[in-house]
Amino acid sequence: MAPARIPLVDYLHLEPEPHLVAHECRHCGARFFDRRNACARCGKTEFAPADVDGAGDLRAFTIVHRAAPGIPVPFVSAIVRTDDGTWVRSNVVNCDPTPEAVTLGMRVRLATYPVGADDDGTEAVAFGYEPT
């Protein structure tokens, strides 16, 4: 039996295929990933879930060589704009962490990877973006 899995954050949905789900303001369409009290753009309070496109462009990045203890370095931190115009912060994965391999504007797509299990054997799954 495959180990139980749990997404690292609640806006990552693993089924049927891994994808992100945003809270979309019913009034103005602004998208957010955190639990909301109201919309930061228009102030209205009604939201609907919205599936986020898995493909996008790399809009900004940094290659982190110094981080807090316990965080493996180097890694590529990235800001991605998906093809439906949603902004996402994550890592670039399956890519050399060098300025030569990471280029601004490059096409990427959502990818998931395990980041460790708890004492019950439940595996946490994170998402990143890999070059296409």
Add this chain to the structure above:
Amino acid sequence: MAARISPDSVWVLGAHMTRFARYPDRDLIDLASESALGALADGEVTVADIDVLACGALFQASGAVGQRLQKQIGQTGVPVYNVANACATGATAIRTVMMAIRAGEAEIGLAVGAEQMGKMGLLGRGGAKKEKKVFEPSGRYGAVTGVDGYLGTETMPGVFAQAGTAYAHDHDGVGFEQFARVAYKNHLHSTLNPLAQYQKEFSMDEIMESPMMSYPNTLLMCCPTGDGAAALVLVSGERLASMPSHVRKRAVKVSASVLTSDPFTEDCQVQPDVNTLTRNAADQAYETAGVGPEDLDLVELHDCFATAELIHYDNLGLCEPGGAGEFIDSGGPFRDGATPVNVSGGLISKGHPIGATGVANVYEVTTHMRGEAGDRQVEGATVGLAHVIGLASACGVHILEKAAA
């Protein structure tokens, strides 16, 4: 002469900053006291003349620092506002005093910024808790463990690196070398400033080959942590008009004092937007002061990292839109360039004791307006701008003018 002072204007009467450094044998109140007393003496007033005190010390924001300062320099009973606004804490203290004077509740006020950080190392959220026993979603993102390092970076060199590469994505002529040149300039400038934490010139090669923190920011492209304080005495134009001529002569006009927060932009909740609120603050400040970026003789801006300084050339209108790379390459922000930026050495070399920074930038510009900046004086400077930004985000912009008072 006195008749030329607008009664509802506000002026810097006294200014002081400690050298930024590490002071293991002194505490925060020692540093704040040195600057407060220094600013009072500089303005030829005493603590008894002060109607309001605003005090910012970010890492001791709940520690009644203003009242503890009063207990050392004078418990006169005047109101204290202890303020905290990330790296814009010092600018917020100045704004608070400005508002009290403008509201007519005070004639003379004291703004103090101080911080004692020591060797604090990397600032950021940090700490993926990988050893957690049973995964349970918690917090606003329903996270089962720390996400720093998995879903991007939360360290400051990394966050500001991304702000820089986002600019490079949108504009040509910006890369590792341009960011490094910013640090080269500020280290070079710092050699003329005895108040700077570091006063050492580094070559471009040394900067680019120093340990990589978060590409493209190397160690020498990051500000240090440290200790220090700065203080300003502000006075209403009405009160200044009654002061002796030698005091009026050294007073420097605050032509604009603006504080903004980050307005909504579509990417602002996944990466801090340090641009829009800076542009908004600059626009407001230029309009209020009736000056434009072309009128500025010097600018002290928030170069917490080299990547940050470069994008603020554009945000503050110091270069053509999209032309920040060209601006640094052409020498524009060097002390002999079109608009000298961070002749103090900036945060990168002068240091960044957080609460003190926003006051120290105004101290620096004031000192140039007075023609008292010694070896680093920008000759004939009459208009200058001080900018700070704190993540989350807050931006302070002050424009100062040498004016006949």
